[in-house]
Amino acid sequence: MEHIHGHGASELFQAQSHLYKHVFSFVGSMSLKCAVQLGIPDIVHSHGEPITLHGLVSALQIHPTKAGFVHRLMRLLAHCGFFATTRVNKKQEAEEEEQDEEEAYDLTPSSRILLKDNVTGFSPFVLAMLDPALLTPWQFLGNWFREDKVTAFESAHGMELWEYGNQNPGFNNLFNEAMASDSGMMNLVVRDCKAVFEGFDTLIDVGGGTGTCSRIISEAFPHLKCTVLDLPHVVANLTDSLKLNYVGGDMFQSIPPTDGILLKLVLHSISDEDCVKVLKKCREAILNKEKGGKVIIIDIVINDIKDEHEITETKLFFDVMMMAMVTGRERCEKDWEKLFLEAGFSRYKLTPMFGLRSLIEVYP
Template sequence: MEPNSGQAASESFRAQALIYKHALNYGTSFCLSFAIQLGIPDVIHRHAQPMTLPELVSALQLSPEKTIPLRRVMALLVHSGFFSVNFNKEQKEEYSLTPSSRLLLRGELSSLSPFVQVLVHPVLSNPWRFLGDWFRGCKEQTVFETAHGVGLWDYGGKDPGFNGLFNEGMASDSRMMRLVVGDCKEIFEGVNSLVDVGGGTGNVAKIILQAFPHIKCTVFDLPHVVSGQPEDTNLSYVGGDLFESIPPADAILFKHVMHNWSDEECLKILKKCRESIAKKKDAGKVIIIDMVVDMQGDDADITETKLLFDILMMVLTTGRERNEREWEKMFLEAGFTSYKITPIFGLRSIIEAFP
């Protein structure tokens, strides 16, 4: 036997396990989607105490013969952190919610279920299968276009059903701002008017207005997105093209928008922002809520999620996630003199750019 052959074999088998784990990670995604479809988090929540497997099967109105298959799915979701399990005196499993599954409860303002469901929807998940074709020479700008023949934004304009699902998914992500917007008084201090660019159905603007009711908010998005949205005293909707012009305001907000576009496109957008800010008498600013890669203090899960979002942007759009150096370069090229980054939204940060 060769020296250290046992150690080499052990390392190879660990490497094998790592490869298989990541090759099968889509299984976790679809099991999570399945749990949302069945309403497993909601059933456990309504039960108001840890729930045994037979109780869960009964409440979900599943056939008793699905008990063992459901246990297997729950085992994976428990291991992944979406549920917890303990054993009662009869040594039967009892399932409880975790902080992650509490964010999947239907009807809750902070529910992320729509966001999960849109990410695993075939329209967004199928393009990943075309990644190799796109790299090998497809002329389309994005992998999404290679898969569907049109870009993501055009697809949404032509498919009202998917467009509705997509907007609800983005809105569910935006509603997480309720958890922290009250702590952002310094960010919105002195702001009397704000344009939320790419603001969709206005969820972020509505959250800001609840905390700062004096601000006049305008949601600016594609015409088919804002069409028919109900307006209010300090909330209005404007359809248009952010590459052509952006309505003037004290602050121009981009929440999870800039990462959709290439550096060249972001530079054009930022220059349009400076034009809009210049129309106001007092100096304004741009507020960007987005990811900053390589932030100090990020743990492994946060870093991996940011890197996955970076690839997601490559698949769906011409955009990317950026590190601080890359953000700074764009701001300076667009004519901004300074910026400030405040990591406050978990995965995301607030970035302020000043003219």
């Protein structure tokens, strides 16, 4: 009885609310995906001022029977911080009607980076990460712990992620666009990293996807010649330019000789054992070992002590995602250091960047 009435009951209801929140947190993710699919951020943006519900409904290309549901989607999205609400003057229908106010939606920093014409356009990331191909493996995670498949992705699809991309061109494009959209934000920091790329004539972006990051770096450092090395199906059909060329290959097999090597979000997607193999290949490929040649890693570093709770939680989401989809993991500084030493590197310098990532310079 004590648990039903009194103090015990309130604790139990609190616990239940906590569980509800986590059971339904996918509703926030999927509503965000829906907003991107409907193009809501771009509609709000092109309206030029906060848009009323009526204005939004008119601009959305939806079935008339769905018009009455839009405010509920927007109420959640605004609550989650993806849109802001404000009051605007109601358009007067008749002269004698009193001027009144109504609610309108505006962008927030989060929806602003979802805009299509924004260099940091992040919408492809939302669409790819919430694509059925990457959501289905979560249904297999429990079973995966009981069987000997390498990843839950493999349990779901019968093959590993990169092979799935090879066999499904639609997903391959979606995934590569997602990675490119993630790299777009590098624009904002590369110019502040001048010293990091100083002294290089050549840079190889290992696992560089479709080359967004390399393009940004090569534009910021005009003397630098960049090469993107990625799997053949990822770089097929991409055209070389004077300062940026593509090589289809396997980072475990061979990496061409170079002054510097970039590994952005590559090592977090492979196991420790594989990281050591790739890092050893990188070390062999570096030309001027005594004159500043190095590996530059942009990746997550888990830092439980200094990080805010929410950032750490997001990094842990990434970690379990890496466990479910690929063979990788997120690492704390000690884990990274162990890999560098095992691969024969002598020292490293870690610089936290913006957002979730850090920049690590690793010297032979």
